[in-house]
Structure formats: structure tokens, C-alpha cells
Amino acid sequence: MYWVQANRVYTEKVQMNDGHWIPGIAFGTYVYNLTERTGVYQSVITAVEGGCRHIDTAYLYLTEDLVGKAVENVIDRGIVKREDLFITTKLSFRVLTRAQVIPSIKESLKRLKLDYVDLVLIHTPCDVLGLKPGFPKKSECSRNHTLEVWKGLEDAKRLCLTRSIGVSNFNSTDMASILADSDTVPAVNQIETNPTFAHQELVAYCQSKNIVVTGYAPFGFLVSRPFNDLALPPTVDDPFLVSQAEKYDVTIDRCIIPIAASLKPEHIKSNMRTAGFALREKAILRINKYDRNVKLPAKSAYYETFQSKDVRLLIDGNILPIPAFGTAVPVNQLKDLRQAVLWAIESGWRTIDTDVNEDIIAEAVNEAIRCGLVTREELFIIARLPLEVAKRKRVVPALESTLKRLQMDYVDLFIVNSPLNLSGKKKFNLLDLWTGMEDAKELGLTKSIGVGNFRKEDLISILPYCTTKPAVNEIEVNPTFTNIELVEYCQKQAIIVMAYAPLGFAVPRPEVTKRPPPSLTDPVLVKMAKKYDVTTAQVLLRYVIERGTVPITRSVNKNHIKQNRDILNFTLTDEEVDIINGYNKNWPVYPAEKRLNDYNIKMEHASRRNKKLY
Ligand SMILES: NC(=O)c1ccc[n+]([C@@H]2O[C@H](COP(=O)([O-])OP(=O)(O)OC[C@H]3O[C@@H](n4cnc5c(N)ncnc54)[C@H](OP(=O)(O)O)[C@@H]3O)[C@@H](O)[C@H]2O)c1
Structure with missing residues (x-):
């Protein structure tokens, strides 16, 4: 030959x-x-x-x-x-x-x-x-x-x-x-x-x-x-x-x-x-x-990672499977979380965004691996730096504790989840904290490092000085909180935006009595859903993908879990994306004070669950 x-x-x-x-x-x-x-x-x-x-x-x-x-x-x-x-x-x-x-x-x-x-x-x-x-x-x-x-x-x-x-x-x-x-x-x-x-x-x-x-x-x-x-x-x-x-x-x-x-x-x-x-x-x-x-x-x-339906390439060369499965459930649903994560893995979800619940995620992941549903290498596990950590030297020990709770040798992505301290006021010295994140990556405890809830000014305070850029910024993106400027700024920096609360106020939010439109029965969304033979929730998840972001969505309902992953085989037109953008009211589901309050409640539950681990 x-x-x-x-x-x-x-x-x-x-x-x-x-x-x-x-x-x-x-x-x-x-x-x-x-x-x-x-x-x-x-x-x-x-x-x-x-x-x-x-x-x-x-x-x-x-x-x-x-x-x-x-x-x-x-x-x-x-x-x-x-x-x-x-x-x-x-x-x-x-x-x-x-x-x-x-x-x-x-x-x-x-x-x-x-x-x-x-x-x-x-x-x-x-x-x-x-x-x-x-x-x-x-x-x-x-x-x-x-x-x-x-x-x-x-x-x-x-x-x-x-x-x-x-x-x-x-x-x-x-x-x-x-x-x-x-x-x-x-x-x-x-x-x-x-x-x-x-x-x-x-x-x-x-x-x-x-x-x-x-x-x-x-x-x-x-x-x-x-x-x-x-x-x-x-x-x-x-x-x-x-x-x-x-x-x-x-x-x-x-x-x-x-x-x-x-x-x-x-x-x-x-x-x-x-x-x-x-x-x-x-x-x-x-x-x-x-x-x-x-x-x-x-x-x-x-190119494949751009066009690929199910992964995104991070700036550091690591690969993020999409969409991401959120696990920050209200405390009354913690009992359902282990089963939900197992259903998610069974339905093909590979990225799992953990919260103050790593002990429960560890149980589910270990079981999935034991049953042969998945290997550790196939999963992409995201963990968050506890909000109490405000100094470089405490970052590596904090991640070591997280790894103990997760029963893992490494996570795939570790995130500084807030530029604010627990009182919601004083800013950390973000650059010092970020250097601690770089230490953790250097030690191989995490493959990628990222941030969450960082505004443009927070990013500017680290980007020019850091050695490793944040691979992602986890922020809220949905029809009533489109977050357009921040999304575009991150994308210009090649930071992947992970969009949390993608279903916005279209789904019930316990503390909110009057929700802004669109609801899941909104006629405009229903028309789009019919056109693609999907549900209105799937339209909203697809909308954040069309914006170049990665949805993080959660559910403890087996059908929803399956359905929410099935969003990679249709695309919305630019006009449809613009129509959904039109619902914007700059009204977030998770303002900073709510996030900090939720965190305190979850920490209390976590330490009650297992004092030694938290
Ligand atoms: N970094 C941060 O500060 C931060 C802040 C908030 C959230 N997050 C992350 O983002 C994740 C998602 O945010 P979120 O919790 O607000 O999630 P979301 O996905 O926007 O909303 C979850 C709610 O939607 C319902 N739902 C899910 N799929 C549905 C479907 N197909 N049809 C109808 N209803 C559906 C769920 O109920 P069922 O269980 O009944 O399906 C649940 O009540 C969190 O779990 C967390 O991982 C991060």
C-alpha cells in the first residue's frame, strides 16, 4: 500500500x-x-x-x-x-x-x-x-x-x-x-x-x-x-x-x-x-x-467544543460537560437529593454543581460509580469555597476539607462563590484569595478555578494581576434577569458564564408571592415550545444556551431531570432570543442578601447532619 x-x-x-x-x-x-x-x-x-x-x-x-x-x-x-x-x-x-x-x-x-x-x-x-x-x-x-x-x-x-x-x-x-x-x-x-x-x-x-x-x-x-x-x-x-x-x-x-x-x-x-x-x-x-x-x-x-452539543472548552483547556445539574435544594428537599443526583447521572448529566451538601453528593456519586453508571473521570464536580474563607492561606485547607466531605482526590472546578463577606458588606482582598485558588490548582486539588457572583469590578480587581484567569463565572441569568452586560464582559474575557436559576420566576419561588412574567404557561413561550415540540421549561434552558452560557438547573423530579437534559437537539432563532430578552426587569431570584441568608441556613443544617465534616 x-x-x-x-x-x-x-x-x-x-x-x-x-x-x-x-x-x-x-x-x-x-x-x-x-x-x-x-x-x-x-x-x-x-x-x-x-x-x-x-x-x-x-x-x-x-x-x-x-x-x-x-x-x-x-x-x-x-x-x-x-x-x-x-x-x-x-x-x-x-x-x-x-x-x-x-x-x-x-x-x-x-x-x-x-x-x-x-x-x-x-x-x-x-x-x-x-x-x-x-x-x-x-x-x-x-x-x-x-x-x-x-x-x-x-x-x-x-x-x-x-x-x-x-x-x-x-x-x-x-x-x-x-x-x-x-x-x-x-x-x-x-x-x-x-x-x-x-x-x-x-x-x-x-x-x-x-x-x-x-x-x-x-x-x-x-x-x-x-x-x-x-x-x-x-x-x-x-x-x-x-x-x-x-x-x-x-x-x-x-x-x-x-x-x-x-x-x-x-x-x-x-x-x-x-x-x-x-x-x-x-x-x-x-x-x-x-x-x-x-x-x-x-x-x-x-471547533468541536464550540459546535459540540454537550461540552464547552474552558480557558485552561479543561472540558466542561453541559448542562450542569444544580444541587442547592431548599433544606426540606435535602432528603430527596441523593436520589435526584442518581437519577441525574443515570439520565446522562455529568456536571454536578455541589453546595453545602458535599456529604450527600458523595453518597450518590459513590453509589453511581459502584453500580457502574459512571466513572469518576467522566464526572465534572464543582465545589465552592466556604464564605468564611477570606485569606489565601485558608483556601487550600478549605478545599482539603471539601475533598474529605466529597470523598474525592480532586474536584474539576473550585469556585470563589462571592466577592462579599458573610455580612454582605466588606469586600475580601480578592486578589489574595484568588492567589490561594491558584495554589489549590497548582497542587492538583482542582483542575480548574473559577468565580461566582463576581461583578465586572470584582473581575477587574483580579484579571490584570492573576497568573490563572477564572475559567468560569457562575451568575444568575434568566428572562427577568438577563444580566446582558456582565455576560458579555465575561465572554470578552473568554470566561465561561454558568447561568444559575435559569428558570427564573417561571417556577415557584417560596419567598415570592407575586412573580413577574413569563410563567411556564406564557403564550409566547408556549408557542415557541410547540414549534420545537419541547416544554416551556426546555425553551428557557435553551435560551441561556443560545446566549453562550451554560445552564445550571436543579430538580428532584425524575421527569424534569430527564427533560432538562434534553435541550441539546434544537435551537432558538436570534429573534426568539430577543423576544425572551424582552422580559428583563433586572429582577434577580437570588439577590446577594438572600444568597448569604440561604448559606447560613444550609450551614446550620449541614453541621447538624454531620458536625465532624462541616
Ligand atoms: N452560585 C450561586 O450563588 C448560586 C445561586 C443560586 C443557585 N445556584 C446553582 O444553580 C442551581 C439552579 O438554580 P435554581 O435552584 O434556582 O434552579 P432552577 O433550575 O432555575 O429552578 C429550580 C426549580 O425549578 C423546578 N423545575 C426544574 N425543572 C423543571 C421543569 N422541567 N419543569 C417545571 N419545573 C421545573 C424545580 O422543581 P422540581 O424539583 O419539582 O423539578 C425547582 O423548584 C442551584 O441548584 C445551584 O446549584 C448557584
Whole structure:
């Protein structure tokens, strides 16, 4: 077959324009489908065992953590030393300023468990932006952004966070603008190159500037791609390719370093063996004739998290399953909570927002795991910092106590749930407290850290100074409290808004006698519900999703629990979202004083339930 290879480990290296050497073949860790993500760990190990020394990852692929673990594995087992490996990663495309570059690379290094990477690339010159709420729009990006980010990469190189710096998906105009305005020439341009998209002019341009081209998707349409039905020649049984492969017992060579990705051990091993032969120029020219200038459609796990119905990507690279199941039930329903959480897990809920009730959640989760309904890794557990904690040094001990109550080694997200102290007046020193949250993340006690009920001014008091940005802000969002400005501000900062009380006053609220519209029987909502063959509650939950936020909804009713998760298969129109926005009265279900009062009542019950734990 086309990619039958010579039985030799590829060790050739190419010297880049900065003097460093790059191995001649890379192993790619991009996955089309997030469900395949975990396979990357074993495939990187197989690739290194098979002789590959160059691993290619990116923030966007959501595989840096798995590459990190695999690299740790092969180093620990003495298969390679760190200095034998060449690790490439790429910046998130949310990085648009010079100042954002170093923190972003430091986050990547943490996931990769490395002190430095060998190569960092700008992933794209802004052309994939503007996809969803909260992400930079194309109009906000310009050539200046690219130059700014390039300066940031130069800073990172000076600080030895990376040995080399380069770009990806840059055309010759993008390349020329960097070359004109900067002192450092990119060492690499990583672009798509395969028989149907040979990119001959760009390859020639880069090579004329002494820039190494690494080619992704080298098999082009030769291999099946899950997201298109194009079947362009050449195919795997193309007679010319087969004859060449048989002649050399090898694959093609176009002076381009291929980045081949595979999760199949037999492919990984054979792909690593492409050295020791060269196609004749005539054969290369013949393969170039397949060029149709047809690019593979852009698609990756990262896009998937935008478009994916059931997960969101957090700014730190962790993945949040949606929607979230709320557990802050009134105290008279605490007796029903264990069963409700079990029903929720059974119906597919994976994100559980705990409250002052971790002991009950622990019982339910342990039972679900024992019954084989779910594994701990599949769950996303959110916990909150107790409101009494106001100082950095008390954060880690507080989370350790929470973990004891939850009977877990880590939580997925830990939240500072209020910028106010228990009297509801004095503000904490939020930055000091947030540093404690960063300590907790650093220690691995929580995977992500976030905030709750933070207003814009509270966020501003930490964002410019913190090392790790809050991944989420848990705030109230519903028709009577649309919270539009704060939602938009968070989204601009790439902070995911988790929307609590999404059903607003449409459902009974014990302390409120007169509720503002809409109710669940509101004719406008009923009409929308009929149109999509759903309930009015589902319309309201979908409304917060259309706003780019993640609903946290609770119920102890089995039917409601099932129904509330079934909101991922229809979408409201922009006009319908505007109509629902029209109910806004800036009237929250949970004003600050109510939240603090509820907290005190729940604490009293919790310590009565189990003095030792609370
Ligand atoms: N961070 C914070 O400060 C904060 C503050 C408040 C809330 N939260 C979080 O957000 C979660 C949700 O807020 P919330 O408690 O106000 O929740 P909500 O989901 O807006 O409202 C819950 C109420 O709606 C009813 N309900 C649920 N699904 C329904 C359906 N399909 N049809 C009709 N009625 C339905 C429930 O009754 P049934 O049980 O009968 O279904 C319950 O009475 C909380 O549990 C908590 O995790 C966080």
C-alpha cells in the first residue's frame, strides 16, 4: 500500500534558521473527535517507542495534557531523555496581545509537564476567529495583532520557555509582514501539504527564506476523513503510487516534513519509517499533478467544543460537560437529593454543581460509580469555597476539607462563590484569595478555578494581576434577569458564564408571592415550545444556551431531570432570543442578601447532619 515503509527508524534532522535541529518526521496529536482524545496518550508512547522524536500538539487540539503524561512515561522508563525529544505546540487563538503570550505558554508547559518546549507556533493568522459569542471577531484582529503576538513569542524565546518560534497556516503575505517588521525570522511554517493541496508556491517561498515547512494532513484525501464526502484522486490504490511504494517499499518525499497522525499502532510504527530513500524528481512532479488546490475543511476538537452539543472548552483547556445539574435544594428537599443526583447521572448529566451538601453528593456519586453508571473521570464536580474563607492561606485547607466531605482526590472546578463577606458588606482582598485558588490548582486539588457572583469590578480587581484567569463565572441569568452586560464582559474575557436559576420566576419561588412574567404557561413561550415540540421549561434552558452560557438547573423530579437534559437537539432563532430578552426587569431570584441568608441556613443544617465534616 501507499504508506508501506522502509523498515528503518527515521532519525534524520533538519537544521532551522536559528541553528536548532528539527527531526524529519513528526507525530501529530490532533483528533477529529473528542471521544478519541484519550487514545493520544498511548499513541504518543507507541510513536516514541517506534523511534519518533518529534511530537506535534496545540492548545487547540486539547491533547497537551495527554502528550505531557506520555512524555513523562517514556522518560521515566528510560526510553528517551528530554533532550532527545522535540515538542511543538501552538498558541491558543485567543492570544492576541504580546502580554498574553508568556502566561499562555506557561499554561501549556504546565499541561505538558515540561520546563521548555522546542517550538511554539502562532496557530493561525486570525482567519478562524469570530465563531461564537465571546471570541474575538475577525474585525478585532489585524496584522498588528499578529506582529504583537510575534513579539510575545520573541519574549518567550528570550526567557527560554521555547527554543524556537514559528508560525502555522501563514500564506506568503502573512509571512512577508512578519519578515518586514521583526528581527526574528520564523523557523518553521506549518501548513497543509498533500497531493491534492500541494501548496507549491508557498513551499517554494518559505524555502527561499530558509524557513522549514512542516506539512500537516500529509495523506490528504487518501485516508477517510469523517467530515467530508469528497473523494479526490489519488486513492490508496492509485497505480502510480502503488508502483512507487513497491519500488522503494516506502512513502512519498517532497522535501516537506510530514506530521502524520494515527491512533493505530501499526500505522504509527510504519509512518515513522520514511527515511533512507528519495523519490526521483520525475515522480515528485507526477504526484504534484494531483494538486487541485483543495484544502481539507478546518475541523478540530477545538471547533468541536464550540459546535459540540454537550461540552464547552474552558480557558485552561479543561472540558466542561453541559448542562450542569444544580444541587442547592431548599433544606426540606435535602432528603430527596441523593436520589435526584442518581437519577441525574443515570439520565446522562455529568456536571454536578455541589453546595453545602458535599456529604450527600458523595453518597450518590459513590453509589453511581459502584453500580457502574459512571466513572469518576467522566464526572465534572464543582465545589465552592466556604464564605468564611477570606485569606489565601485558608483556601487550600478549605478545599482539603471539601475533598474529605466529597470523598474525592480532586474536584474539576473550585469556585470563589462571592466577592462579599458573610455580612454582605466588606469586600475580601480578592486578589489574595484568588492567589490561594491558584495554589489549590497548582497542587492538583482542582483542575480548574473559577468565580461566582463576581461583578465586572470584582473581575477587574483580579484579571490584570492573576497568573490563572477564572475559567468560569457562575451568575444568575434568566428572562427577568438577563444580566446582558456582565455576560458579555465575561465572554470578552473568554470566561465561561454558568447561568444559575435559569428558570427564573417561571417556577415557584417560596419567598415570592407575586412573580413577574413569563410563567411556564406564557403564550409566547408556549408557542415557541410547540414549534420545537419541547416544554416551556426546555425553551428557557435553551435560551441561556443560545446566549453562550451554560445552564445550571436543579430538580428532584425524575421527569424534569430527564427533560432538562434534553435541550441539546434544537435551537432558538436570534429573534426568539430577543423576544425572551424582552422580559428583563433586572429582577434577580437570588439577590446577594438572600444568597448569604440561604448559606447560613444550609450551614446550620449541614453541621447538624454531620458536625465532624462541616
Ligand atoms: N452560585 C450561586 O450563588 C448560586 C445561586 C443560586 C443557585 N445556584 C446553582 O444553580 C442551581 C439552579 O438554580 P435554581 O435552584 O434556582 O434552579 P432552577 O433550575 O432555575 O429552578 C429550580 C426549580 O425549578 C423546578 N423545575 C426544574 N425543572 C423543571 C421543569 N422541567 N419543569 C417545571 N419545573 C421545573 C424545580 O422543581 P422540581 O424539583 O419539582 O423539578 C425547582 O423548584 C442551584 O441548584 C445551584 O446549584 C448557584
